[in-house]
Amino acid sequence: MRPCDVAPPRVVAVDEHVIEVRGLVKRYPDITAVDGIDFDVSRGQVFSLLGPNGAGKTTTVEILEGLRDPTAGEARVLGQDVRSGYRRIRERVGVLPQDFEPFDRLRPREAVTYWARLFDHDVSEEAVASIIETVGLSNRADTFALNLSGGEKRRLGIAMALVGQPDLLFLDEPTTGLDPGARRELWTLIGDLKRKGRTILLTTHYLDEAEQLADDVAIMNHGKIVAHGSPSALISQFGGGTTIVLAGAGRGGSEALMARGIAAELHGADLFVHVPMAGQVRPMLAKLASIEIPLSEIYTKRSTLEDVFLKLVGARMEEGVLAA
Amino acid sequence: MKRILADVTAFGRQYLRSRVGTFFALAFPVILILLFGAIFSSSGTPRVSLAVQDMDRTDASRGFVQALNNTTLISYQAIPPTASFQEYMRANAINVALQIPTGFQATIVRAEMGNASARVNVTLAGDPTQSSFGIAYSAVAAVANAFNLKIANATGVVSVGETPFTVQQFGYIDFFLPGIIGFTILTTPMFGMTSICAEYRTRRFFKLLATTKLSKAEWLAAKVVFYVLLLFLSVAIMMLVGIGVFGMKARLTPVAVLLIIAGAFEFTSLGMVLGIFVRDPGTGEALANAIGFPMMFLAGSFFPIDSMPSFLQTIARALPLTYINEGLRATMVLANDGTAVTYLLVTLGFAVVFFVVGARGLSWKSK
Incomplete structure (x- = not known):
């Protein structure tokens, strides 16, 4: 057990791959959701899986979180195999799932405390206040989650994901369904986390979001990665x-x-x-x-990632849906 | 253990902040106690309103009616002799009515004179499925029997005396309370857990919890702890109301306390077993109703199992709630802790099976 606010520093090599994925496949009777993908995520990097709805992003992330079993291939998170080591993985990662909803009748302060205790962290009131301040919810810390706005609820989700100083954050479509103002505010928050050296795996179907936040982008379509690289490299290679x-x-x-x-x-x-x-x-x-x-x-x-996407996928993407 | 306590605290906060949950857990059983207590506890025996059409209008027929009134079971009201008996019943929404025919006294006189073939029928009309009809029938038959004895110049040889079967002199409310506690043990955790499983699945809380160190067994154990505490609060309120309002004498015994704990364990776990099959709140509610409502009536919460047809009694013996109801009655009313302990062990057996099936069967992960 360790206090949330005095987490011991972890010795990790600078170029360590926090996530390693090789030939990952997830097959269902009627569809192959993930079709043999490979990628690495380095420590301190914001890595974005970008693609339309149904591309296989969330399936990939949930395999990495230990919530789904892969059909084939290998995936290692923080050095642990996702099949056998998911208990150790979940102690060191923070997760904001897709369409996150908080517990309606808990206040952010209570929700963060509760979540920390589910990870066996003894949290002081100051530590909880600090996490809530990090996500910009200090003035809403004692409001029932039921009464928070959509953007505030996602911030609360990120606060819960941050308890215990995780080595890796999974943010699955953190801004989907939010208004432009709330999206920008979340970008700022994710940008702050990035500057503090957090490793983040971000899935999104917003091209501008990936371009703005990610160091590395993997464009997914029909379960495959169709292009992979930094936004600038992709733009100069495919953007025209x-x-x-x-x-x-x-x-x-x-x-x-x-x-x-x-x-x-x-x-x-x-x-x-x-x-x-x-x-x-x-x-x-x-x-x-x-x-x-x-x-x-x-x-x-x-050129932007939008041009890259258009060229590689052959269609534009609007709110996660491919336009004809 | 800390994770379980954290979940109990967070869940408890949410539950008690929900007015619907609080109402059903705490207020609803009290309403039932007040309602049934008021109906059955005001007098020792129920009183039935009986309408009587006296077509004979003689001393004998008036004596018959007076005898009925003296039973204290009957509250008498007259139907005019000129009215059509059936029409009058329909027009005035009368449930049970008695018609004394013309010639009632004359027939009695003939019998007293030694005419062995003298016969007269009084007619009792009403719905035989209503308990009020049965009470009225018993009263009328008893009075008719007394008349026959008198005509025959005979006296009753066999009579019935009353001796309390229980340790103390208990009232109806004391017998009713264990059933209401059983009803609460069934409904509060089982309906609650089924709806929680539906909500947690549709709102993806299970997935969220699966990313923490909390195991399914710990989550379920936390719910058991919470519902045990909630049920004790609920039982305490019910007992205070029962004692304060109706002078209830039954008290919680140590075995009753253990039965409440085991019952909460059992029905919280059963709720999670049902949660395995629940995909949304609508199906959750339907499933809980389909299991819960027949059980609450068949397991003797409101009606004695012995009064049921034998095939229903067989079904009742297979229902987990039966052993809680019967166990609570055995220890709280009949002071029969031996039987209650047996039922406690049966309840614990059910509970362990449901817990294991629920914890193993409910999946938090995706396929």
Whole structure:
């Protein structure tokens, strides 16, 4: 048993893989939810599993949490095999499950104390207050969870996941269903945890969330990882460089560019000109300026994970659902 | 142990903050005690309202009615002799009525004169399934028998005297209380646990708990501890009401205390067994009702098992609640601790089986 607020430091190699996954498969009679995936998560990293609903993200996370048994493959968390060592794993991880709901008639202060005791941690009032302060719920610490907002409930979930100073945090779609303001606030909180050196496995279907928070992203679709790397590496590999947008140029502009041998895509009334290499942006801008095209505005747009996703999966994603 | 206490504390806080839970655990049994106590405890024997149509209007027929009144079982009301007997009953919503025919006194006189073939029938009308009909029938038959003895100039040879079967002079409420305690032991933990399992599954609390060090057996043990405490609170309130309002004499014995603990253990565990099959609150409620309601009536909470048909008695003997009800009555009313201990052991046997099945069968993990 150890006090929550004076957890002993753990000696871990800087490059230690906190999670190692090799050939992981989870098969059901009617579907293969996880289809032979491999990835590693290093200590201190925010690793994001990104993909639409049904891609296999939550199944993967629940296997790593010891809540589901894999069909095949290997998965190790904090050096422990998920099949045989899940009791030891759960002592060292914090979990915010998908669609987390708190116990309605417990106050955040009581819920955090309760949760700490379920991990055999003796928590002082100060330690509980400190955890609640970390997630920004100090002024709501004595409000029944029933009366918290959606964002506050997720913060409470993160507070419960933080009891006992876990070596690894699993945050399964922490911002799904929240309004934009609450999502931003949670991003700030997760960013703070990242700066404090927490290792976090984050699943999300929000591309901007992964781009904003993750050091490493694995894009999942149909149970497979279709791309894996840092957001910037993925963008430079698959994002297609920079896009020059000729707002309002329309079909007339498109024909004028085609006459000069410049490829462009028409999106509504706007023309998109893709420039793969950063060094080609200035010359292309100069070239476009020399062509008489009626337009309302011209600007450049750096590729995002959205472009990467579109290219790799072949569809855009809206609220976790692939758009045709 | 610390994890169990932490869960008891957190669960208890939530439970007692829920008005519905508190009502059913604490207030509802008290309402039952007050209700049934008021119905049956105000007098030693129930009094039935009997409407009588005296078509004869003679000294003999008035004497018959007077004799009925003297039984103290009957509260008399008259039906006019000119009214249609059946129509009057229907129009005035009368449950039990007696008709004394014309010629009642004349027939008696003929019998007293030695006419061996003289016969007269009084007619009792009503719903034979109602207990009030049975009481009225007994009273009328007793009075008719007394008349026959008098006509025959005979006297009763065999009579019935009353000797209390129990150690003290108990009232109806004392016999009723063990049944209500049994009813509470059944409903509070079992209905509660079934609904908790449904809620924990739909709201993914089980998954959340599965990420902690709390085991299923510890979680279930925490619920048992909580329901034992809650039931003692509930029984204490019931006893205070019974003693304060109805002068109840039955007291909790050490064996009764053990039976309450074993019963809480048993029905909390049974609730978790049912929770294995529950997917949402709707099915949870339906399943608990399907198991709980027949059991509370068949296991002798409200009616004596001996009054049931033999096949129902066989079923009752297979129900776990029967042994709690009978055990509590044995120790609290009949001072028969030997029988109560036997029933306590049966209850513990059921409890252990349910606990093991519940703890092993309920899955917190996903497939």
